[in-house]
Amino acid sequence: MGYAVLSTWKMSFNGALIAGEVLKNGGTPLEAIKAGINDVENNPDYLSVGYGGLPNREGEVELDAAIMDGSTGLFGGIMGVKGIANPIDVALDLSQKRLNCLLCGTGAEKYARLKGFEFKNMLTEKAKKQWEEQEIKNNDAESLVSYNGHDTVSFVARQGTFLAAGVSTSGIFLKVPGRVGDSPIVGGGLYSDSEAGAAAATGDGEDILRGCLSYEIVRQMESGKTAMEACETTLCNHLKKMNRKGLKIGPVSLIALDADGGFGAATSLNEFAFIYTDNSTPPAVWIAGAKTGVVKATGERLSQYTRD
Numbered sequence: 001m002g003y004a005v006l007s008t009w010k011m012s013f014n015g016a017l018i019a020g021e022v023l024k025n026g027g028t029p030l031e032a033i034k035a036g037i038n039d040v041e042n043n044p045d046y047l048s049v050g051y052g053g054l055p056n057r058e059g060e061v062e063l064d065a066a067i068m069d070g071s072t073g074l075f076g077g078i079m080g081v082k083g084i085a086n087p088i089d090v091a092l093d094l095s096q097k098r099l100n101c102l103l104c105g106t107g108a109e110k111y112a113r114l115k116g117f118e119f120k121n122m123l124t125e126k127a128k129k130q131w132e133e134q135e136i137k138n139n140d141a142e143s144l145v146s147y148n149g150h151d152t153v154s155f156v157a158r159q160g161t162f163l164a165a166g167v168s169t170s171g172i173f174l175k176v177p178g179r180v181g182d183s184p185i186v187g188g189g190l191y192s193d194s195e196a197g198a199a200a201a202t203g204d205g206e207d208i209l210r211g212c213l214s215y216e217i218v219r220q221m222e223s224g225k226t227a228m229e230a231c232e233t234t235l236c237n238h239l240k241k242m243n244r245k246g247l248k249i250g251p252v253s254l255i256a257l258d259a260d261g262g263f264g265a266a267t268s269l270n271e272f273a274f275i276y277t278d279n280s281t282p283p284a285v286w287i288a289g290a291k292t293g294v295v296k297a298t299g300e301r302l303s304q305y306t307r308d
C-alpha cells in the first residue's frame, strides 16, 4: 500500500501538498502531518489555527494541538497554550512519552520553553481587529454563530500500513478562557490505530466529545466498515442519539482513512471541504455535504466554493 493524506478545509491544500511530498520521500505519517500542519499554523490568513488564530473573549489566543501514532498507540497533546509558535511540534515531541504526554496551560508552556520551542505573539492585527469588533457586539460566546471563526486543521495520513492523525486549532472564537474542545483529546478530535484506521474531526468540540467521534469511527472500521461507511454511520448514529436526548447538534465534520487504503468523510453541514492526495493522485478539493454525499470539487463548483 502506498501513501495518502486527508486534511480538513481548503486552508490545508498547500499543507496536504507538503505532507504528500514528505511521504513521497519516505517520511513517516507523523513527519508528514507535522509539516502539513506547520504550513497552516504559520499562515496568518487562517483565523482558526496557530499564528493569526482568533482569541478568546479576553483577547488572548489559546491554542490546542495533538498527534497520535497509530502504530505504537502513543500520543501527545497540549491545550490552552499561549505564545507557542507551532503547537503541533510540541505535541509531536510529547508523543515520544508514555506518561506526561498531554499537558495544559502553563505546564505545557514551561515544557515547551525548556525544550527550546519557539515562542511569539500569536495575535495578529487582523485577529485583534476582529476581536474588538465582535467583543463590542457580543459579550456572550454562546450566541456566536458557528463558523464565525473556528475550524480545526486536522490531518490523517498513511505511509504503507502506518497510520497517524494530528490536529491544531485556536478553538472557538470568543471562548471562555481555559475552554478546551475536542481537538487535543484523544478519541474526540483524533484517533489512530494502524490495525484499523485513523480519524479526525472539526466543528463544535463539545458536540464531538459527546460521542467520542474519532474513536467511534476507528472502532467502526475495526469491525469491518470502510472509512466512508464508518464516518457516515458514526455521524448519523450520533445525530440520532443527540436528537433523542433533545440536544441540537452544531457543525460537525469528520475524516478518516481505513487500513485497506480507503478514505471517508461526513458532515452535518451543507458543505464541508477537505483535501485528499495519495501516491497516484495530486491534492484535490473534495466536498462532503449532509445531503449530497462526498464528491470531488471540479470546474464551476470549485471556483464558486470560497469558504474554508
Ligand code: ASP
Binding pocket: 150, 151, 152, 169, 170, 171, 172, 180, 181, 182, 183, 201, 202, 203, 204, 205, 206
Ligand atoms: N473543534 C474545535 C474546537 O471545538 C473547533 C473547530 O474545529 O471548528 O475547539
